[in-house]
Amino acid sequence: MATIYQVSELAGVSLATVSRVMNKNARVSEKTTKKVEEAMETLGYRPNSMARSLASNRSNSVGLLVSEVHGPFYGAMMSGIESELRASGMHVIIAAGHSEEATEKDGIEFLIDRSCDALILHVEAVSDEYLLELSRGRTPFVLINRDVESIEDNCICLDNELGGYLATRSVLDQGHTHIAYISGPLWKKDAKERYLGHQRALQESGLTQSSSLSFEGDFQAEGGSQGMRHLLASPDAFTAVVCGNDEMASGAMDEVRDQGLAIPGNISVQGFDNVGFSNYMFPKLSTVDYPVEAMGVMAARWVLKNVYNKNDLAVKNVFRPKLIARDSVKKLPR
Amino acid sequence: MATIYQVSELAGVSLATVSRVMNKNARVSEKTTKKVEEAMETLGYRPNSMARSLASNRSNSVGLLVSEVHGPFYGAMMSGIESELRASGMHVIIAAGHSEEATEKDGIEFLIDRSCDALILHVEAVSDEYLLELSRGRTPFVLINRDVESIEDNCICLDNELGGYLATRSVLDQGHTHIAYISGPLWKKDAKERYLGHQRALQESGLTQSSSLSFEGDFQAEGGSQGMRHLLASPDAFTAVVCGNDEMASGAMDEVRDQGLAIPGNISVQGFDNVGFSNYMFPKLSTVDYPVEAMGVMAARWVLKNVYNKNDLAVKNVFRPKLIARDSVKKLPR
DNA sequence: TGAAGAAATGTAAGCGCTTTCATTTATACC
DNA sequence: GGTATAAATGAAAGCGCTTACATTTCTTCA
Known part of the structure; x- marks a missing residue:
C-alpha cells in the first residue's frame, strides 16, 4: 500500500x-x-482513512441508532440517511436500540466510542434528561421522531397530533360515528399524540371516545388482534376502528376476518405510517403517510450542515403527515 | 479526553x-x-478507536453492502449481522449497491477505503471474475446468496433449486396439475435456480412447463401483476401460480382480484422468501422460508472466525429452505 | 545462596496522516 | 534593480495508540 x-x-x-x-x-x-x-x-x-482521522480528529463517520434494523419503517429511514451521507463521502455505522433503555444507552456509547463525528438517533426508551445531558457532551446528535424541549433544533419530528387528527377526520368524513381506537403504548409520545389528535377530531364532530371502545396496544400486529378481540367483545357497537399504526391495523384485520366479518363491509380500518406492506394488504390499507425516508434525509442534512459545515443546506424540523385513502374504509350512507 | x-x-x-x-x-x-x-x-x-486502529492496523469495522437498505429481505439480513457483530464489539458500516454494477463496485471500494477489516457482500450485478479478482486483494470478504466457483468457502447460500422444487412440489401435492410460473429476472442466478427446481418438480410428476404459462418478472410487485395479466390472457387454463418471490406473488394476487377472481378459490398462489409482510397478506401467503437472518448471522460468524480469529465458531455454507404452508394454496379434489 | 530462566514492566520507534510555522520563490510596484 | 508583499512549499511536531525489544524483578532449584 x-x-x-x-x-x-x-x-x-x-x-x-x-x-x-x-x-x-x-x-x-x-x-x-x-x-x-x-x-x-x-x-x-x-x-489511509485511519491515519487521516487520527491526525485530523475527524472520522467522517456518522452513527445511526434505530430501534430495529429490520422493519419497513427503519428500513426507509436508514435508506434515506445512507444515500444522503454517502453522496457526501461520509459513512454510516448502524446499531440497534431495541426500544430498551439500557440497550439504547449502550448503543449510543458504542457509537461515541467509535469516534463518530455525529449521531442520528431514533430512541424511545431513554429519558429527556438523558438526552439533555448527552447534548452537553462533545458528540453532536439529531433526534428523529422525538421532540425534546430546549433542544428542538436537534429534533426532526412528525406532527403526530395532526396525523391522529387526519386519520380520524377521514373516517368521520366517510360518515362513521361509532369509532373504536387501538393506540400504541401510551408512554410513547408519538402514540399519545396520535391519540390526542384522534380525540380532537371526535370532539370537533361533537363525539367523545367511549372508554370501552379504546384499547392500548403495543404497536405490533399481535396487539392489534388483541385489541380487536377486546373491542368486538364490548357491548358497544362500532363501524370503524382507527389504529395507532399499520402493524396493529393488520393484526386487527386478521381478527375481524377470524370472527367472520368483512372489511370494510362490516368494519372499516384506518392505519397510520404507510409502511411498505400496507399497500400489499387486502384490502389496501387506508393510512396516514409518515414521510420517514424524507425525514431520514433531513436528519442527514442536519448533520452535514451542523457538523460538516455545509451551510447552504436548509433543515426543516417538523414534517406534516398526509392522509392516504385506500380501500379499507367504507363510505357510509348518511 | x-x-x-x-x-x-x-x-x-x-x-x-x-x-x-x-x-x-x-x-x-x-x-x-x-x-x-x-x-x-x-x-x-x-x-481512542482511531489511534488504536492506526497503530494496530485493525479497524474493528466490517463493511456491509446490500442491494437496498430498505426492504424486508435486507432488513432481516442486516439485523442478524448487526447483532452478531456488535456482540463481539465490531461495528458495521452499511452501503447500498442498488443491483447496479457501477454502484456495487463503487460501494465495495468505498468500504475498502474506509479500512474495513472485512466485507459482507450481497451483490448481484458484479461479475464472478470481478469477485475472484477482489479475492486476491487484501480485504477478505464473504458473499451472501451467491455461489462463486473456487471461492465456495466465502459463500453463504441458500439451496435455491431445492426451494424452487419445494414450492412447486407443495402445489402439486395439493392436486394442482395446471401450474403457471412467474420467475425473477433469469440472469440472476437465484431466479434461475428456483425456476430449475420448479421444473424438476414438474418433471417428477410427469408434467412440463407450458411456455405460455411462464413469465419472466422483475422480483417486484409490479412484475407480478404484469405476469398475472399475461398469464390470464393466455389461452391455457391454470389453477395455480408459483412465484419467484413474495413481492411478485403480492402483485399477482392484486391482479387476480382486479379481474374478479378469488384466491385461492379460483387461483392458488405460492410465494418464495417468507419476507415479513407475507404473513400480513390476505389470504396469508404460502411460501418458502428463506432463512435470511440466520444467513446474516452466519456471514458475521464467518468474519469473526476468518478475520478475527474466533476459531471455535462453525460456519455453514449452504442453507436449506423450508416450505411454509399457509392459506393461499387450495387443496384440489382428485 | 546464587545462577538460570520465567514473568513483569519499561523504552522507544513507528502507524500515515494533518497542520503550524518557517522558509523559499514569485509578483508587483516604484 | 530593489524592496515589500503575496504565494508556494518545506520541516517537523504531533494525533493516541501498539509492539518489538531491552531491562528489571521474581521464581525455582541445585
Missing part, C-alpha cells in the same frame, strides 16, 4: 504538499498539483 | 502496561492491573 510519503518522493515534493492537494484546503500551484496527481495515479495511492 | 498517557501517569506505570491491560494480550500482574483499572475509572478513560 502506497503511503503519502512515497507519493511525495515520486512527485519530488514534501509530504505537506501532497496532503494539500489531497484536501484542497490550501493553494498549490497548478504545476505541482499535476505532478502530485500523476504520482498518486501511478502508485495507485489510496489515503 | 483522557489519554493512555494520563492513565499511565496516574497509575504509575508505563504506556505499554496500560495498553496491555486494555487489550489483555500479555500478562500483567494482578496488582498492576488493578492500579491501572482504577486510574482508568477515575479518569473516565475511553480509548
Whole structure:
C-alpha cells in the first residue's frame, strides 16, 4: 500500500504538499498539483482513512441508532440517511436500540466510542434528561421522531397530533360515528399524540371516545388482534376502528376476518405510517403517510450542515403527515 | 479526553502496561492491573478507536453492502449481522449497491477505503471474475446468496433449486396439475435456480412447463401483476401460480382480484422468501422460508472466525429452505 | 545462596496522516 | 534593480495508540 510519503518522493515534493492537494484546503500551484496527481495515479495511492482521522480528529463517520434494523419503517429511514451521507463521502455505522433503555444507552456509547463525528438517533426508551445531558457532551446528535424541549433544533419530528387528527377526520368524513381506537403504548409520545389528535377530531364532530371502545396496544400486529378481540367483545357497537399504526391495523384485520366479518363491509380500518406492506394488504390499507425516508434525509442534512459545515443546506424540523385513502374504509350512507 | 498517557501517569506505570491491560494480550500482574483499572475509572478513560486502529492496523469495522437498505429481505439480513457483530464489539458500516454494477463496485471500494477489516457482500450485478479478482486483494470478504466457483468457502447460500422444487412440489401435492410460473429476472442466478427446481418438480410428476404459462418478472410487485395479466390472457387454463418471490406473488394476487377472481378459490398462489409482510397478506401467503437472518448471522460468524480469529465458531455454507404452508394454496379434489 | 530462566514492566520507534510555522520563490510596484 | 508583499512549499511536531525489544524483578532449584 502506497503511503503519502512515497507519493511525495515520486512527485519530488514534501509530504505537506501532497496532503494539500489531497484536501484542497490550501493553494498549490497548478504545476505541482499535476505532478502530485500523476504520482498518486501511478502508485495507485489510496489515503489511509485511519491515519487521516487520527491526525485530523475527524472520522467522517456518522452513527445511526434505530430501534430495529429490520422493519419497513427503519428500513426507509436508514435508506434515506445512507444515500444522503454517502453522496457526501461520509459513512454510516448502524446499531440497534431495541426500544430498551439500557440497550439504547449502550448503543449510543458504542457509537461515541467509535469516534463518530455525529449521531442520528431514533430512541424511545431513554429519558429527556438523558438526552439533555448527552447534548452537553462533545458528540453532536439529531433526534428523529422525538421532540425534546430546549433542544428542538436537534429534533426532526412528525406532527403526530395532526396525523391522529387526519386519520380520524377521514373516517368521520366517510360518515362513521361509532369509532373504536387501538393506540400504541401510551408512554410513547408519538402514540399519545396520535391519540390526542384522534380525540380532537371526535370532539370537533361533537363525539367523545367511549372508554370501552379504546384499547392500548403495543404497536405490533399481535396487539392489534388483541385489541380487536377486546373491542368486538364490548357491548358497544362500532363501524370503524382507527389504529395507532399499520402493524396493529393488520393484526386487527386478521381478527375481524377470524370472527367472520368483512372489511370494510362490516368494519372499516384506518392505519397510520404507510409502511411498505400496507399497500400489499387486502384490502389496501387506508393510512396516514409518515414521510420517514424524507425525514431520514433531513436528519442527514442536519448533520452535514451542523457538523460538516455545509451551510447552504436548509433543515426543516417538523414534517406534516398526509392522509392516504385506500380501500379499507367504507363510505357510509348518511 | 483522557489519554493512555494520563492513565499511565496516574497509575504509575508505563504506556505499554496500560495498553496491555486494555487489550489483555500479555500478562500483567494482578496488582498492576488493578492500579491501572482504577486510574482508568477515575479518569473516565475511553480509548481512542482511531489511534488504536492506526497503530494496530485493525479497524474493528466490517463493511456491509446490500442491494437496498430498505426492504424486508435486507432488513432481516442486516439485523442478524448487526447483532452478531456488535456482540463481539465490531461495528458495521452499511452501503447500498442498488443491483447496479457501477454502484456495487463503487460501494465495495468505498468500504475498502474506509479500512474495513472485512466485507459482507450481497451483490448481484458484479461479475464472478470481478469477485475472484477482489479475492486476491487484501480485504477478505464473504458473499451472501451467491455461489462463486473456487471461492465456495466465502459463500453463504441458500439451496435455491431445492426451494424452487419445494414450492412447486407443495402445489402439486395439493392436486394442482395446471401450474403457471412467474420467475425473477433469469440472469440472476437465484431466479434461475428456483425456476430449475420448479421444473424438476414438474418433471417428477410427469408434467412440463407450458411456455405460455411462464413469465419472466422483475422480483417486484409490479412484475407480478404484469405476469398475472399475461398469464390470464393466455389461452391455457391454470389453477395455480408459483412465484419467484413474495413481492411478485403480492402483485399477482392484486391482479387476480382486479379481474374478479378469488384466491385461492379460483387461483392458488405460492410465494418464495417468507419476507415479513407475507404473513400480513390476505389470504396469508404460502411460501418458502428463506432463512435470511440466520444467513446474516452466519456471514458475521464467518468474519469473526476468518478475520478475527474466533476459531471455535462453525460456519455453514449452504442453507436449506423450508416450505411454509399457509392459506393461499387450495387443496384440489382428485 | 546464587545462577538460570520465567514473568513483569519499561523504552522507544513507528502507524500515515494533518497542520503550524518557517522558509523559499514569485509578483508587483516604484 | 530593489524592496515589500503575496504565494508556494518545506520541516517537523504531533494525533493516541501498539509492539518489538531491552531491562528489571521474581521464581525455582541445585
